[in-house]
Amino acid sequence: MAEVKLHGRLLSPFVCRVIWALKLKGVPYEFVAEDLSNKSDLLLKYNPVHKKIPVLVHGGKPVCESMIILEYIEETWPQNPLMPNNPYDRALARFWIKFAEDKLVVAILKLFRSITGQELENAKKEILEILQTLEEHGLRERNFFNGDNIGLVDIAFGSMLYWMQVIGDVVGVKLFDSHKFPSLHTWFENFKQVPEIEENFPNRDEHLVYLKHRREQWVASD
């Protein structure tokens, strides 16, 4: 079996996605910690376009962008499928993954970078609308986005909801009310109890300290 290496930082929710997928597939890998304030030559060589983590290196060949890495993992190691079997359900899965990437990631970053009260309010409103769309259209009374088993869409949103909650704590807003979003809330609890997710969840306290520090830097640079 060709060697698998994952370049990243443990506190990145995007790296987290890759760790979860590798664990769910039972693929052994070596973790290569990257210092983002001093990017390694290897990282710049592997991802010359974006210069970002995560990068998965399989048999010496790099794959970049977290959700593309996850589709690569799914297609390379077919055990414990994380995508539905038929093209139509796969298209639906990709629809929600794109929704996570285009809408939720952008809105969470906006929240993190909000300086004024108005900016904070706008970002909060945007996130609540996204959660409402997920609540109404995403889960359709199933345990996971694809049905009974965890898959790539759950990983895509699970990492983002975790990140959103930590950032919510940093900026002082509560977003994920269980009364407003009952299906989403039940789903997230189920998700966190999947053993491979639970055992490889980021350390929330460390993450909070890290993001508070980053937020202070951001506000100071304004």
Place this chain on the structure above:
Amino acid sequence: MAEVKLHGRLLSPFVCRVIWALKLKGVPYEFVAEDLSNKSDLLLKYNPVHKKIPVLVHGGKPVCESMIILEYIEETWPQNPLMPNNPYDRALARFWIKFAEDKLVVAILKLFRSITGQELENAKKEILEILQTLEEHGLRERNFFNGDNIGLVDIAFGSMLYWMQVIGDVVGVKLFDSHKFPSLHTWFENFKQVPEIEENFPNRDEHLVYLKHRREQWVASD
């Protein structure tokens, strides 16, 4: 064979992508013209989240988002493959598709919406950097992005480069200099000569008139 319908507008570069893929696959379809100023109930039912075209309806089931529709077409009709055979090359193809969607689409919209000279300058700079990245890293001396044959990455960028050029004419900037971007320029000429692309290319004059009108509305609403 289940019925295939495509909801869209002929002048949308995103709809164009789907038409090209269906033609390259030789899949017969019915085109349902949508009036975006008065969206049909069917469109709102098929795409309740984004309420946007294109929507492909196959056997009564809708697929939304142009590049997701293209992956669905590829997986549903295997003739004339538009994606590489192995997972690694497929990951590379998806990397460039994501680059088109995240970077180029956003920069072209920014150009179209620029009001001040400074905004126009910034959007132009952003687009030139994107084209430079494509020139350096994307094609790697091959005829098409995947190698010798046209594929989804070519369709993704081909539609966008066409759109970018028309919008460049509307706002009065020239972006796609053949001396600055020789590989990209040769690729685009090859691309446009593929019969299924050439025969189903948008009408540039009509598109120019349409986008000039839209641009006037945008400037007036500022």
